[in-house]
Amino acid sequence: MNSAAMASSQVSAGNALELRGITKRFGALSAISDVTLSVRPGERRAVLGSNGAGKTTLFNCITGDFLPTAGFIRFFGEDVTVFPPHERIRRGLRRTYQISSLFTGLSVLDNVYLACRGVSRNRFSLLRPHRDDALMHAASALIDAVHLTADRDRIVGELAYGQQRQLEIALALSGAPRFILFDEPAAGLSPTERRDLVAILTSLPSHIGYIIIEHDMDVALRVVESVTMMHNGRIFKEGRPEEIEDDPEVQELYLGGGHG
Numbered sequence: 001m002n003s004a005a006m007a008s009s010q011v012s013a014g015n016a017l018e019l020r021g022i023t024k025r026f027g028a029l030s031a032i033s034d035v036t037l038s039v040r041p042g043e044r045r046a047v048l049g050s051n052g053a054g055k056t057t058l059f060n061c062i063t064g065d066f067l068p069t070a071g072f073i074r075f076f077g078e079d080v081t082v083f084p085p086h087e088r089i090r091r092g093l094r095r096t097y098q099i100s101s102l103f104t105g106l107s108v109l110d111n112v113y114l115a116c117r118g119v120s121r122n123r124f125s126l127l128r129p130h131r132d133d134a135l136m137h138a139a140s141a142l143i144d145a146v147h148l149t150a151d152r153d154r155i156v157g158e159l160a161y162g163q164q165r166q167l168e169i170a171l172a173l174s175g176a177p178r179f180i181l182f183d184e185p186a187a188g189l190s191p192t193e194r195r196d197l198v199a200i201l202t203s204l205p206s207h208i209g210y211i212i213i214e215h216d217m218d219v220a221l222r223v224v225e226s227v228t229m230m231h232n233g234r235i236f237k238e239g240r241p242e243e244i245e246d247d248p249e250v251q252e253l254y255l256g257g258g259h260g
């Protein structure tokens, strides 16, 4: 290992996620530019910024849906910059989407069971699942974790919207994730459902770190310990939730700036 590679591996030692100089261009447009950030194992961070700031593009680079134009990404020390999404999933990275990815004609339990099965070694087994197998127990535990215990046998299409979003969190938790990217989980939720979401996120196992993109500051700042503010594709400010909330520049640009 040369000295540059050694320095790079020392920088990344101990981080769950490490981005260095990530840039993504679409033709002449730089959606994100030179984004460098590190997240420790178990750390919970919000990425905030107004529309078009580059938050979703950042997520897509982390998941492998987009290849960055420049920079590198390490996941638990391993360079995953050019890995396809399924290789990152196999290493414990998960993501939720703004657009629902649920099987609405199946029950809550079947949805979570299939997600658990999809990331297990036996995913191509043709054996009929039994209610007492280990995956069924894992699925039940995840349903409890997202407060859907009483709804586990209901058809997903009949659930309230907020319950469907809770179910998406259960799917992201399947197969022992180490890190989750939550894409606006509070969007469209009622005040009661938002409170439920905060309770679910804050009671996730402490070894699971996450990044949350969220327009609702009341939710975002209550479920994280660190915040990265983005503006025009660049990191604009980083700090603890209370520092970000009190920062005059953030207030000018984001909180009071007619943010949509």
Ligand SMILES: Nc1ncnc2c1ncn2[C@@H]1O[C@H](COP(=O)(O)OP(=O)(O)OP(=O)(O)O)[C@@H](O)[C@H]1O
Pocket (backbone or CB within 6 Å): 026, 029, 030, 031, 032, 049, 050, 051, 052, 053, 054, 055, 056, 057, 058
């Ligand atoms: N596939 C793409 N092709 C071209 N331009 C894109 C593409 N994806 C994003 N962009 C552009 O990159 C910039 C950043 O967009 P991005 O969706 O990452 O922002 P965002 O912070 O997630 O915004 P929002 O809060 O509205 O979701 C925008 O100018 C957007 O139009």
